[in-house]
Amino acid sequence: MIGLIAATAAGQRGCERLAAAWPDRTRVYDGPVREAVTAAFAECEQLVCFLATGAAVRLVAPLLADKASDPGVVCVDEAHRYAVALLGGHGGGANDLAAAVSDILGTAPVVTTATDAVGASGLDTLGLPVEGAIAAVSRAMLDGEPVAMRADAVWPLPALPANVGEAGEAEIRVTDLVVPAGERTAVLRPASLVVGVGGSRGVAAEEVLGLVREALEGAGLSARSVAALATVEAKADEAGIVAAAERLNVPLLTYAAGTLAGIEVPNPSAAPLAAVGTPSVAEAAALAAAGQGGELVVQKRKSAMATAAVARRRPRGRLAVVGLGPGARDLLTPRAREELRRAAVVVGLDQYVDQIRDLLRPGTRILESGLGAEEERARSAVAEARAGYAVALIGSGDAGVYAMASPALAEASADIDVVGVPGVTAALAAAAILGAPLGHDHVSISLSDLHTPWEVIERRVRAAAESDLVVTFYNPRSRGRDWQLPKALAILGEHRTPQTPVGVVHAASRPDERSEVTTLAALDVTTVDMVTVVTVGNTATREVAGRMVTPRGYRWQT
Known part of the structure; x- marks a missing residue:
């Protein structure tokens, strides 16, 4: 439970907004502020105090007991400009809470925890119980001093900074054995x-x-x-x-x-x-x-x-298959961000790695390759997971749609954990730009015959045409494949009028995005390339105010 405390009308409004956003997670404490803070500190896992940091410090200080059990405390100023993680950044979750509060109130999160400030993994954020000289080893990591990593087995931990390696006076042990306490030794306890x-x-x-x-x-x-x-x-x-x-x-x-x-x-x-x-x-x-x-x-x-x-137990590696969305950073899901931060190894097409390189933790190992190496990337990602690592295999759009999930899962066996992270597909991103072309039954068909014989593709296009489905074409046209799109459009034209709306979206959500709504007869296929999505309406699809609209039923509503 998150306790909400305010001393002013502005603070009360902030409490109300958080309570409305998190109705099952929050409790508003009324009455004198000192009594409210004392009660919330005892009863809640986290607190959001709409108070000056100095006032919050004076109220909270007498209540502190232990870093492991004290709640996380976030302070929000009177003008709602900042959400300050005041206490329990990691253990109490205040750093994450400050970010969550900022998402709702529009404040700027202020996080001063040293590892978070530089984007590195803290020893208490690796998902395992930790004991020993945590502060001393953390300081060595932050100072760039060599830190030895000694593990009885490889566990799927997030990336650690590059100065954590095979040698160093400070050390991190990953073991289920009782080991002598050292002045510069931190011990991570795997659930083994x-x-x-x-x-x-x-x-x-x-x-x-x-x-x-x-x-x-x-x-x-x-x-x-x-x-x-x-x-x-x-x-x-x-x-x-x-x-x-x-x-x-x-x-x-x-x-x-x-x-x-x-x-x-x-x-x-x-x-x-x-x-x-x-x-x-x-x-x-x-x-x-x-x-x-x-x-x-x-x-x-x-x-x-x-x-x-x-x-x-034998350690199990972890493979997250992550969809990055169509390209815009704000269409990358929060879950995808979390998986990228959790990974020690990231595998992907070089141009997709470039999109998210800044989100990776220091020390993340990157295995990137060029176009046409999908199976190789899938095998590499599975092999790294089998070796015990936390791996993120990335792809654009949704990783399960014409992307990396299927080759990876064809390689993966039951000896690793696999997590799928959905993303915004190219079809959905293009549809949002075009209007509402996918309002009724629809199908996506790739026109690339590199992996699928054209006879199979043609049979699928014909079936979609005969069943009056809205069709989204992926991989519609390249320099070496310039006849497939006209052929597919001709098949659709056997069952639809020349005035059928067609949407063309190039590089959806990216800086060079462009789009148009045209017709089956007027479409200029030379404007189409491999980063273009072509959506052909069904017999009920209409153009309304320059937008494609497919009604939810086949009776057009006027």
Whole structure:
């Protein structure tokens, strides 16, 4: 919940605007400001205070407890010019909140967190719990000092600055092992461990937790890397096991007895087989939760009423297939921006990389290539993800429409995580410029016969013509392919009048954008190239005030 506090009428208006934008996320605190701030600080995860920063500091200072638990605080000035991330920039989310407030109020976000100010990744923003000498290592990163990166395995982390490498007195460890505390060592804890547990009816949570701690400590493993507890379905409602997962703040995963019985383990037993139908609960559940490539690192341990075993997950790389939209920066979606910032490796066509290079974090590795290397880029992106990295494979428009998603997913197997990030397609961008040509059923057809035989393309064009669909042509014409568009238009002309509206949009949303609405008879195909989209209306499409309009029904409404 976000607490909203104001001391003046202008501040109250700001509160009202935020409350209207986020009705389910905000609570407006009325009354004396000191009491309002105190109440909101105790009850909310974040605060937006329409106060001077000095006043906010004096009110908040006595309430501070711990960086990890204090809420994020943003201050907005009386004139609504600035949204200042005052407290909890990373841990409390104040930096992101300042940007979100600015999107609504039109303020300028003010962020003074050092890593954010230079666009670098902070150790506490990498998505993993971090401990140790965070401040000292962060300073070394910011100062450009060599910082060693020592990881037990490759995890899909965001990019780190170029001075983070193989050597340096300051170091970042990525490990689930307990390591000696160093004055210049920060430790990132990957979610690499799963603990399989079993228990007799009525086992206490304290006994389960004690055995889990014993298993971890005996192997020198950190509890902060435990991602889940796992057990057999028959124990899904066992109060002690459920409570143990809650106290560890991890999910409880359950598996059918038949599934666990099929997993080979080093220490099967007749007792669980008789009780719940599987010769192993703890070891088998740990391996089941660890997934493909997982390994048992702590064999079954017993207490009076519980069993526990620990398995280690194999890291899974992450492939985000990102659509950049038609080219204009304001048509790049917020989700696409987030994925670009999250990636350690970006793969794409060189001209598309140029569009977003400034959005990438320092240290991002870029694999770029020229036209005609789509399959190579897809293979490279999948290979990087298989190696454990966080990868963004970029394409224009929507990556799933005549773009990189299909070749990439044809290469990708189940050993990596894949995320699709939609983008504004060329057809949609062109349609918005032309008016409303896609108001009813429509189809997109690529006229490039480099990958599809012309006979197939022609059959699809003819089917679209016969079924009276609005047609958007991608890849309509190039220097070496100048006859396909006239042929396709002729096929459509067999079923539509010469006056049928046709929209032509070159370089939609880019600086050299140009467009026109013409007719099937008057279209000059020599004005069309590979960055042009041609949209041909159906028999109901009309030109209205210079715009293409296809009615939502086939009865034209006057």
